[in-house]
Amino acid sequence: MSLTRRSLLGLMSSTLLLPLLPQAARAAGPGIDLIILSDLHSAYERMAELLLAVQARVAAASRPQVILFNGDLFEAGNVAAVRSGGEADWAFLSALAKLAPVVFNLGNHEADLDNDLAHFVERARAAGVTVLSNIKDKRTGKPYAESGATLAAGDMTLRIAALATNALGTYPKATREMLDIPQPVDWARENLPGLLKAGDVNIVLSHAGVVPDRDILPMLPDGTLVVGGHDHLVFTHEAGNTRYVHSGSWGALLTVATIAAPGEAARIEQIAIDRGGPSAPELKAVIDAVLAKHLTAEDRAVVARTKRPFTLLETARFTAAAIAEKAGADVGFIGHTSFGTGLPEGDVSRFDYNAAVRFEGKIMKAQVDAATLAVLLARCNQEGDIPLAARTGDYLHAAPAPAAGKELYVIACNDWSAINRKSYFGREDLAFTEVPDLKLKPLVIEALNKA
Structure with missing residues (x-):
């Protein structure tokens, strides 16, 4: 009723x-x-x-x-x-x-x-x-x-x-x-x-x-x-x-x-809920029909191959590390909700890839001292039993762990994180500049195919 x-x-x-x-x-x-x-x-x-x-x-x-x-x-x-x-x-x-x-x-x-x-x-x-x-x-x-x-x-x-x-x-x-x-x-x-x-x-x-x-x-x-x-x-x-x-x-x-x-x-x-586990047959039939009708050859094209499945968190940390490596930075950062799900094992179609890495974006860099970097990292990787008072909501994933002993560090992130630096990094005084000719989605695909 x-x-x-x-x-x-x-x-x-x-x-x-x-x-x-x-x-x-x-x-x-x-x-x-x-x-x-x-x-x-x-x-x-x-x-x-x-x-x-x-x-x-x-x-x-x-x-x-x-x-x-x-x-x-x-x-x-x-x-x-x-x-x-x-x-x-x-x-x-x-x-x-x-x-x-x-x-x-x-x-x-x-x-x-x-x-x-x-x-x-x-x-x-x-x-x-x-x-x-x-x-x-x-x-x-x-x-x-x-x-x-x-x-x-x-x-x-x-x-x-x-x-x-x-x-x-x-x-x-x-x-x-x-x-x-x-x-x-x-x-x-x-x-x-x-x-x-x-x-x-x-x-x-x-x-x-x-x-x-x-x-x-x-x-x-x-x-x-x-x-x-x-x-x-x-x-x-x-x-x-x-x-x-x-x-x-x-x-x-x-x-x-x-x-x-x-x-x-x-x-x-x-x-x-297991991906690929038992499913409701009526809805599975609808989804299969929708995908068959609406995915193009480009959507189905294999863009990367993985040796194992990646969880959402593993995908996010891999992406942060890939940003750092490609941008020549010490640490890479990217927001948690930039990711939907993890990556499947084996062939990864463009459709599946886009469900994992949701948004395209530019790559931005900034230089910070060691003390500032420590403060930034303290806000990141908020998995596990984090007190509510310490949670920032949509948080940043950061990788890899920075080498110790440096006075200055280069950080890199996607442009959404840089634009919203106050909510993500907790401060507005980070002077980001764009890395020319570098986009998020292609660099992650490149890193996956090298892994």
């Missing part, structure tokens, strides 16, 4: 009351499972595998299931997604909606394939998905969707609030002039008290990123589940009974948060 367009238009408040879950599901067991997805980015190499994992989870469940999708279904760098209008992505989202209620928070890539966010909202609602966002349409002055929803599950009430990143430069260029996005912390301070309520199960879907989320967490009722996104991270932070969880990107993980009762801490489970 879903709300009609007429009833949606008739809502006067900022919250949306969702229909009850089916009686059989509500009576099946105590608590609730929240299946968390985020930052999928048209991950065709894992999407059917991810769907099968969700299907299996729902089929085996003894308690109500709700699917929370925290933004970024699409990826403009996936040429098959672009050329097909996201046929496989929409099939995935529609399949989810047939399994359990789906609540979707708009990310910064929902307009990648169609630059009008209103079109995404309309189509997702037609598929039975509840769309939430705090983004307003500048053309009308009205929100693209409600910023909160209330859902009854068993004997519990779920209150779900959603907010977006206001980093306008991460949205498609043609979309930016249509968007009015509030500063996340200010918006949270003003709106979350009215959307959340002590005594209910409180959930915040934030695609704002770690830095604003860190300031929002102390505002929340204890026991809130905060689902983070945008930065493509994997971690869980505990504060009292509140849980702040990031589920990575590109379908590499399925995260499930189980909440036994309002105010109680969510139990977090994360399941790895």
